[in-house]
Amino acid sequence: MDDNREFFVTTAKGLEEVLAGEVSALGLSSVMVETGGVRFKGTVADCYRANLWLRTANRILLPLAEFPCSTPQQLYEGVRTISWHHYLTPDMTLAVDCSLRNSTLTHSGFVALKTKDAVVDALRDLVGRRPSVDAKDPDLRINVYLVRDRCTVSIDSSGIPLDRRGYRLARREAPLRETLAAAMVLLTGWDGSLPLTDPMCGSGTIPIEAALLASHRAPGLGRTFGFERWTEFDGKLWQQLVEDARERVRNVIPAPVTGADVSAAALSTALQNARRAEVEGIIRWRKEDILSASPSSPGVLLFNPPYGERLGEVEELKIFYRQIGDFLKKKCVGSTAFILVGNSELAKHIGLKASRRFVLFNGPIECRLLKFELY
Numbered sequence: 554m555d556d557n558r559e560f561f562v563t564t565a566k567g568l569e570e571v572l573a574g575e576v577s578a579l580g581l582s583s584v585m586v587e588t589g590g591v592r593f594k595g596t597v598a599d600c601y602r603a604n605l606w607l608r609t610a611n612r613i614l615l616p617l618a619e620f621p622c623s624t625p626q627q628l629y630e631g632v633r634t635i636s637w638h639h640y641l642t643p644d645m646t647l648a649v650d651c652s653l654r655n656s657t658l659t660h661s662g663f664v665a666l667k668t669k670d671a672v673v674d675a676l677r678d679l680v681g682r683r684p685s686v687d688a689k690d691p692d693l694r695i696n697v698y699l700v701r702d703r704c705t706v707s708i709d710s711s712g713i714p715l716d717r718r719g720y721r722l723a724r725r726e727a728p729l730r731e732t733l734a735a736a737m738v739l740l741t742g743w744d745g746s747l748p749l750t751d752p753m754c755g756s757g758t759i760p761i762e763a764a765l766l767a768s769h770r771a772p773g774l775g776r777t778f779g780f781e782r783w784t785e786f787d788g789k790l791w792q793q794l795v796e797d798a799r800e801r802v803r804n805v806i807p808a809p810v811t812g813a814d815v816s817a818a819a820l821s822t823a824l825q826n827a828r829r830a831e832v833e834g835i836i837r838w839r840k841e842d843i844l845s846a847s848p849s850s851p852g853v854l855l856f857n858p859p860y861g862e863r864l865g866e867v868e869e870l871k872i873f874y875r876q877i878g879d880f881l882k883k884k885c886v887g888s889t890a891f892i893l894v895g896n897s898e899l900a901k902h903i904g905l906k907a908s909r910r911f912v913l914f915n916g917p918i919e920c921r922l923l924k925f926e927l928y
Contacts, residue, residue, distance in 0.1 A: 556596055557594055557595065557596060558594065558595070558596075558597075558600075558615060559583075559592060559593075559594050559616060560592065560593055560594070560595060560599075560600055560603070560613055560614065560615055560616075560710075561587075561590055561591075561592050561613075561614045561616060561707065562576065562590050562591045562592075562593070562603065562607065562610045562611075562612070562613050562614075563589055563590040563610065563611045563612045563613075563614065564589070564590050564591070564609055564610055564611055564732070565609075565611065565730070565732060565733060565736075565913075565914055566589065566914045567911075567912050567913045567914050568609050568732070568733070568736045568913070569586050569587070569588070569589070569590065569591060570586060571609050571736045571739055571740060572590070572591050572607070572609045572610055573586045573591045574739070575606075575607050575608060575609060575610075575739075576591050576593050576603070576607070579599075579602060579603060579606060579607075581593040581594070581595050581599055581603065582594050582595065597780075597785075597787065597790075598790055598794070600613060600615065600710050600780065601778075601780060601790065601791055601794055602794055604710060604715065604773055604778050604780065605771045605772075605773040605774070605794060605795070605798055606771050606772070606773065606798070607715065607772075608732065608735035608736075608739070608762070608765075608766070608772050609732050609735055609736045609739070610711075610715045610732070611711075611714050611715055611716060611732065612696075612709055612710075612711045612714060612715065613709075613710045613711050613715075614696050614707035614708070614709055614710070615707055615708050615710055616705055616706070616707045617635050617640075617706050617707060617708060618631060618632075618634060618635050618705070618706045619703065619704065619705045619706075620634075620703075620704055621702060621703055621704075622656070622658070622699060622702055622703065622704035623656070623657040623658070623702040624657070624658075625658070625663075627704075628658065628664065628667050628668065628671070628699075628704060629667055629670065629671045630671075631671075631704060631706070632667075632668050632671035632672060632675075632706055633671045633672075633674065633675045635672075635675070635706060637672050637675050637676050638676060638679055638680065639784070639785075640693060640708055640783065640784060641672070641676060641684055641692075641693050641784070642676075642680075642684065642784060643676060643677075643680060643682035643683055643684050644684070645684050645691075645692035645693055645782070645784075646684060646685050646686065646687035646690075646691045646692045646693070647669070647672065647673075647684055647685075647686060647687070647691050647692065647693045647694070647695060648686060648688050648689075648691035648693075648694050648695070649665040649666075649668045649669050649672075649694075649695045649696075649697060650665070650694060650695070650696050650697065650709070651664045651665045651668075651696075651697045651699070652696075652697070652698050652699070652700075653699045653700075654699070654700045654701075655700060655701045656699045656700060656701060656702050657702055658699060664697055664699060665697065668695065668697050668706070669686060672684075672695065692782040693708060693779075693782065693783070694708065694709040694712060694779055695707070695708055695709070696708070696709050708779075708783075709779050710778065710779050710780040710783075711778055711779050711780075712777065712778050712779030712780075712781075712782075713776070713777070713778075713779075715732065715772075715773070716730045716731045716732040717731070717776070718731050718772050718773070718775070718776060718830065719775050719776040719829065720761065720775075720827075720829035720830035721756065721758065721826050721829075722825075722826075722829065728755070728756060728758065729755070729758045729759065729857055729915065730758075730915075730916075731758060731762060731772070733913065733914075733915060734758040734759045734761075734762040735762040735765075735766070735772070736913065737759065737762075737855060737857075737891065737893060737913070737922060738759065738762050738763045738766055738855065739766075740891070740911050740922060741853055741855055741889070741891050741924075743763065743766075743853050743855075745766070745767035745806050745807055745808060746807050746808055747808050747851070747852040747853055748808045748809050748810075748811065748850050748851075748852030748853070749763050749767075749808070749809075749810050749811070749852060749853045749854075749855060750810075750811040750812075750813065750852065750853070750854050750855070751763075751811070751812050751813070751854075751855055751856045751857075752814075752841075752843040752846055752854060752856055753813070753814060753843055753856045753857065753858055754812035754813060754814045754819070754820075754823055754838075754856070755814060755816075755819050755823070755857075756819060756822045756823050756826055757812050757819075757820075757822070757823025757824070757826050757827055757836070757838075758826075759812070759855055759856070759857070760810050760811065760812035760823070760827070760836050761823075761826055761827050761830050761832055761836070763810045763855075764806070764810045764827070764830070764832035764835050764836050765830065765832060767806040767807075767808075767810065767835070768802055768803050768804065768806055768832060768835060769801045769802055769803055770798075770801075770802045770830075770831065770832065771798040771801075773798075774795070774798055774799065774831075775829075775830075775831070804834060804835065805835070806835050808852065809835075809837050810835060810836050810837070811836070811837040811838070811839060812836055812837070812838050812839075813838070813839040813840070813841050813843070813846065814840065814841075815840070815841065815842040815843075816840075817840055820838050820840055823838060824838060843856075843877065843880060844876050844877075844880060846880065846884065847884075851886075851887030851888045852888055852889075853888065853889055853890075853891070854881075854888055854889070854890040854891065855890075855891045856891075856892060856893070857892075857893040857915075858870075858873070858874070858877065858892065858893075858894070860894070860895035860896045860899065860918065860920075861896060861899065867896065867898065867899065870896075870899055871898075871899060871902045872902075874899045874900070874902040874903050875902045875903070875904060877892070877903055878902070878903040878904035878905055879904075881903075881905060881925060881927055882904075882905070882927070885927050886927055886928070887927065887928075888927050889924065889925065889926055889927065890924070890925040890927060891922055891923065891924050891925075892922070892923050892925070893913065893915065893920050893921075893922050893923075894920060894921050894922075894923055895915060895918045895919070895920045897921070900921065900923060903923075903925075905925045905927075906925075907921075907923040907924055907925055908924050908925065908926050909923075909924040910922070910923055910924070911924075
């Protein structure tokens with residue numbers, strides 16, 4: 554593999570700038586923000602390091618080829634031109650992911666099948682045998698991005714999406730993705746020097762991501778990656794990067810991270826998740842209702858209240874959001890609150906003027922992360 558390559562890091566819509574800040578902070582070069590992700594140039598070591606450390610990324614792709622593609626034959630021939638023997642052997646398995654938009658070819662299943670045919674035919678013609686397909690757990694995951702009749706073929710260095718850190722085995726209803734929770738923490742500008750509290754923590758994703766950040770723990774510690782199965786995987790280099798990351802971990806942080814919830818079941822799940830994430834010792838858990846919570850020390854409040862999906866729920870939640878506003882005004886003076894709101898009508902009932910608004914997407918739901926200065 555060449556010493557210096559271009560990589561594309563995918564992320565959720567709205568998080569591109571946050572991700573770019575992370576990529577730049579890692580010291581990676583030629584960082585360029587695009588819709589849906591960020592490009593950078595680097596070595597294989599940079600690819601390993603980015604997978605290990607990036608908190609808001611979904612996947613890190615290594616583009617292999619780009620070509621015009623409006624017919625099945627153009628797709629087949631374009632994929633066949635890639636030197637697949639550098640990345641794949643007949644004893645390995647593969648899978649193909651597709652993303653299509655505004656193109657003549659409109660069936661993702663057909664595009665994936667045609668791509669697979671081109672890959673295995675190229676390898677069979679060269680070495681006499683062909684690899685097999687494993688859709689669930691392949692050795693090499695191939696990504697096809699076809700937009701406006703232009704095709705980019707990449708290999709996926711991440712394997713399992715990066716939001717799956719491995720600590721959240723028990724997922725409660727409507728969980729917040731780890732990557733979105735990490736982005737919310739980063740957008741607050743919190744550096745660990747002030748207390749951070751999630752008063753409606755559910756299964757604990759926000760406090761856990763904050764604790765990972767404050768303790769300098771790489772989010773990729775404790776999981777595996779797609780690049781570990783690549784033919785040119787450098788195990789010695791990877792082990793050194795992991796050891797370096799473990800040496801950076803600190804088990805004591807300057808200010809407390811707290812997760813509170815009215816549900817004992819939610820807190821039990823949160824504690825289990827924190828234990829798997831190896832941050833249980835630096836998070837405080839409290840069983841309490843936000844509306845009857847005791848005054849907290851000035852710091853950062855960050856939470857994700859329910860949005861309401863049906864009309865009756867929204868009407869009930871209007872009262873609840875007014876109560877949230879009263880809680881902030883009466884008990885949180887001196888703090889800064891950040892609330893992720895997925896319903897603009899509900900946001901009005903908080904009764905406070907937001908000093909900043911960040912547009913984020915919780916799955917398909919367009920949300921606003923609202924910042925309130927509680928003077």
